[in-house]
Structure formats: C-alpha cells, structure tokens
Amino acid sequence: MGNYRLTTLGTNTALLDLPFELPLAQWPRERLVFVPRGISRHVVRFVELSGEVFAIKEATDRYVLREHRLLRSLAEASVPVVEAYGTVTERVDHAGEELGALLVTRHLQFSQPYRALFTGRSLPHLRTRLLDGLAALFVQLHLAGFYWGDCSLSNTLFRRDAGALAAYLVDAETGEMHETLSPGQRDSDLQIATMNIAGELFDLQAAGLMSTDVDAAETALSLRPRYDSLWEELTSDLIVPSGENFRINAQLRRLNELGFDVSELAIKTVPDGLRVRFGTHVVEAGHHQRRLFELTGLRVQENQARALLGDLSRFRAKWESGTNQTIPEDLAARRWLDEKFYGTVGLVPPQLRVKLPDAELFHEISEHRWLLSEKNGQDVGRAAAVASYVGTVLADLPDTRVDLSQGPPTEEFAPIFD
Known part of the structure; x- marks a missing residue:
C-alpha cells in the first residue's frame, strides 16, 4: 500500500477510498465522472463522493500547497474562485516511487467553461457578456492584491447571472499575492490576458464555434476599456463641493x-x-447577495440577487397598494418566496429544472413573460409564460449537470484544436 498525507477543510471521509497510491492519469474510469472543463497543463480528474463532486489536479507538492494557499486567501477576500477543499502530499506508490501531489477543489455547480458557452443555444451578445464578466473578475482580483500572471478563458469558469455571466478563477498556480498591485503589474496582467484571449477566440473560430467574421484580436482588446472603466469608478477619489x-x-x-x-x-x-x-482596497463583493440571503435564505449570484430584490420590492408595493397598509419587509419576503418564487419555478418540469439554478430560472422566466406580454399587448400570465419558456428556450439549453456515468478521461473532452 502506498503512503500519503491528506489534509482537508471538510469531513467527506469517502476521499479515503480514492486510489491515492496511483498516478492520477491511471485512476480507474469507474471512479471518474464527466465534467466539461477548460484546458489544463496538468492532469485533472473529477470524482463524485457522497453526493459531492470534486476536481483533482496533480502537480508537485510545492505547487499544490502554494495554489491551495492562494485560493484560500482569495476566498477570504470574497473574490469569486473555486473552493479549495484539500491537498494530498508526500505520495508514494506501492513500489516506493514518489508521486505528484493532488489539489482537491469542489466542483462549481452550474458552471461552464468558455467553449461550452458557444455550443447549443448561447446567450445573446455572448462575447460582450464574457468579457464583461472577466473584466469584473480582474478588478476584484487586483483590488485584493492578486497578480494572476496567466489569465485566460481556459482558467476561468462562468455562471449565468440574470442575463450576465459571473466569472470564477479556477487556476491560481501562476499567481502572486501582494499587499497592493502597482499600475505596471496590473498592466502586465491585462496584456497577458489579452494575448491569451485572442488565441482562444481564434481557436473557437477554427473549431467552427464562432463566426470568422468576428475580429478575434479586436474583441480581446476590448477587455482593457471594460476593466479601466470599472477600476476608475471603484478607485477614483470623489470631489464634493461645499x-x-x-x-x-x-x-x-x-x-x-x-x-x-x-x-x-x-x-x-x-x-x-x-x-x-x-x-x-477592502471593497467586498456581494452587497445584494447578503441582503437577499438575510430576507429569504436564498444564496444566489450578485446580479440575480439584484433582480430578485427588485421583484420582491414590486411584490411588496403591489401588496401594500391592495391593502392600503404598510407591509413589513420580512413578511413580504416570506410570502414572495412561497407564492412568487417557488410558485414559478415549481411549474418547470423536474427533468428540465435541474439545467439552471432556481434563481436564474426565475429571472429568465420573468424576462420571457415580459417579452411575451409586450408582443401580445397584455399579460400572458405565469403558467403560459413558463410553458413557452420551457418549450422554446430551456429545452435547448445545454445540461450543466455532472454526468455520473463512466466516461473517457477528462482531457478527451477538451481538445486544444479540433
């Protein structure tokens, strides 16, 4: 039997059943699950254990421990990153040969790599939303003092967020944490990102996933003005006249x-x-997320939270108008949650409801209902809106669930060139 040192931040003891004495590339296929992901320079595998899905990456002890530490530091700064769950170091196989260390992270539920976003029914203005999400992630990383060093679309996962895309850092092994970043460090990070993104967009064109009419280089260059605009708004001094x-x-x-x-x-x-x-320098993302959680217990993305709070506010105002009474916000939130939120998503067939988180489903159904009502000149009603959305939109969306069936190694699903 091989030897190893396992350190985790959770208590999923099913990890002990994994074949840590084998190189990751040799793990039996029956232990693996299929998860679409970006390209990685390391061997990466996904496993399902007691209802939880974990990503496992193999590298040297030094790199694994360093990346684990960086991911934890970024999470503590409220930067959107994958959750570092544990490390497996000092691995030795049955013959006494040293093996690489393993980084264990939780799979980010409902997330997709950038290539998957361009397949099936994609979001309108996908490239714009993709770069907006990446620019927002960059700003948060830089405010936290993190120099990425190798930003790319492949090192990022994306979640739908009320019409936008929320970006999450996946790979931090090339990063460095500083007290603050200089303008030169920020500029260097953006230059590297622009070159990497241009290459990945050319790759999409070569694979037939993006029109060749799109100027890939110009699209990649548009990251910088998006970043600069948000950075300026968050960090500039405000001059207030007397x-x-x-x-x-x-x-x-x-x-x-x-x-x-x-x-x-x-x-x-x-x-x-x-x-x-x-x-x-201590700005923290998630203002609307925290407010919605306080009122409803829902944990959602930031844009989703903003949209849901707006819907809750309208629900409360309509209730107050009908009763001519002031309704406490917490009471309105409980009734909105039961009658409006779960009353809506509960109409979606269970086999399709799992394609998107409930908050995104509710937002998209609300938008769909508004568009249908505008087209028909009257409110079409909730049931008709849900039925139309399910049949014309949701049925065509890619399934982000993890495939628990046995499949080929993850790398075979993520070619660099087709």
Missing part, C-alpha cells in the same frame, strides 16, 4: 449597485469642498 455632501451617499449607493460594499472612508478638506477616498 454643501453637497449628499454626493457621498449617492456614490455609496452606486458602488452598492455595482455589487460592492465600502468599509472605510478617508475624507480630506480641499479648497471649496472635500476629497473623499473610498476604501476600495
């Missing part, structure tokens, strides 16, 4: 709308007013 302190609250609300909280303000008097610096 007597116009309301502008500070207005900017705080704007940052909240972008999904960020500010924990610190630095205010300095200047001629005829104030210079306000927001504590963006």
Whole structure:
C-alpha cells in the first residue's frame, strides 16, 4: 500500500477510498465522472463522493500547497474562485516511487467553461457578456492584491447571472499575492490576458464555434476599456463641493449597485469642498447577495440577487397598494418566496429544472413573460409564460449537470484544436 498525507477543510471521509497510491492519469474510469472543463497543463480528474463532486489536479507538492494557499486567501477576500477543499502530499506508490501531489477543489455547480458557452443555444451578445464578466473578475482580483500572471478563458469558469455571466478563477498556480498591485503589474496582467484571449477566440473560430467574421484580436482588446472603466469608478477619489455632501451617499449607493460594499472612508478638506477616498482596497463583493440571503435564505449570484430584490420590492408595493397598509419587509419576503418564487419555478418540469439554478430560472422566466406580454399587448400570465419558456428556450439549453456515468478521461473532452 502506498503512503500519503491528506489534509482537508471538510469531513467527506469517502476521499479515503480514492486510489491515492496511483498516478492520477491511471485512476480507474469507474471512479471518474464527466465534467466539461477548460484546458489544463496538468492532469485533472473529477470524482463524485457522497453526493459531492470534486476536481483533482496533480502537480508537485510545492505547487499544490502554494495554489491551495492562494485560493484560500482569495476566498477570504470574497473574490469569486473555486473552493479549495484539500491537498494530498508526500505520495508514494506501492513500489516506493514518489508521486505528484493532488489539489482537491469542489466542483462549481452550474458552471461552464468558455467553449461550452458557444455550443447549443448561447446567450445573446455572448462575447460582450464574457468579457464583461472577466473584466469584473480582474478588478476584484487586483483590488485584493492578486497578480494572476496567466489569465485566460481556459482558467476561468462562468455562471449565468440574470442575463450576465459571473466569472470564477479556477487556476491560481501562476499567481502572486501582494499587499497592493502597482499600475505596471496590473498592466502586465491585462496584456497577458489579452494575448491569451485572442488565441482562444481564434481557436473557437477554427473549431467552427464562432463566426470568422468576428475580429478575434479586436474583441480581446476590448477587455482593457471594460476593466479601466470599472477600476476608475471603484478607485477614483470623489470631489464634493461645499454643501453637497449628499454626493457621498449617492456614490455609496452606486458602488452598492455595482455589487460592492465600502468599509472605510478617508475624507480630506480641499479648497471649496472635500476629497473623499473610498476604501476600495477592502471593497467586498456581494452587497445584494447578503441582503437577499438575510430576507429569504436564498444564496444566489450578485446580479440575480439584484433582480430578485427588485421583484420582491414590486411584490411588496403591489401588496401594500391592495391593502392600503404598510407591509413589513420580512413578511413580504416570506410570502414572495412561497407564492412568487417557488410558485414559478415549481411549474418547470423536474427533468428540465435541474439545467439552471432556481434563481436564474426565475429571472429568465420573468424576462420571457415580459417579452411575451409586450408582443401580445397584455399579460400572458405565469403558467403560459413558463410553458413557452420551457418549450422554446430551456429545452435547448445545454445540461450543466455532472454526468455520473463512466466516461473517457477528462482531457478527451477538451481538445486544444479540433
């Protein structure tokens, strides 16, 4: 029997049944599950254990421990990354030969690699949403002091988020954590990302997944202005003229709308007013997520939370208008959750409901109902909207569930060139 050292942040003891004494590439196929993923320079396998799906990557002890530490640091800074679950180091096989270490991360449910987004029925304006999501991720990483060093679409996973795409960092092995990043470090990161993204878009064109009429280089270059615009809004000082302190609250609300909280303000008097610096080095994403969770217990993406809070607000206002009474927000939230939210997604056939998280389903059905009602000149009603959405949209969406059936090794599903 081989030897190893297993360290985890959870208590899934089924991990002990895995063949850690074998190189990852030699693990029996019956232990593996199929998960679409991006391209990796390392061997990666996925396993299902006691209802949980884990990604396992093989590298040296040094790289595995370092990447695990970086992923944990980014998660503590509320940056969207895959969850580092554990490490397996000091591995030795039956013959006493040393084996590479293993990094264990939780599979990000309902996520897709970028190539999968271009197959089947894709989102409208997919390239725009893809780069917007990546730019937002870059800003959050840089605010946390993280230099990625090898950003690419392949090192990122994407989740649908109320019409947008939320990006998550998957591969942190080339990254470096600093107190803050210099403009030169941020610029270098963006240059590397632009070159990598251009190459990946050319790859999509070669595979017939993206029109050759699209200028791949120009599309990749558009990452920079998206990043610069968001970075400027989050980090620039605000000059407040005398007597116009309301502008500070207005900017705080704007940052909240972008999904960020500010924990610190630095205010300095200047001629005829104030210079306000927001504590963006400790800005944390998830303002709307936390508010929705407090009211409903739902854990969703940031844009989804913003959309659901808006729907809840309209539900409450309509209730108050009908009763001519003030309805407490928590009471309205409980009734909205039962009658509106679960009442809607509960109409979706179970075999199709699993394609998307409930929050995304609710948002897309609401948007579909609005479009149908506009077309028909009257409200079509919830049941008709759900039936239409299921038949014309949801049925054609790719299934993001993990395939628990036995299949070939993961690499065979992620060719660099077709």
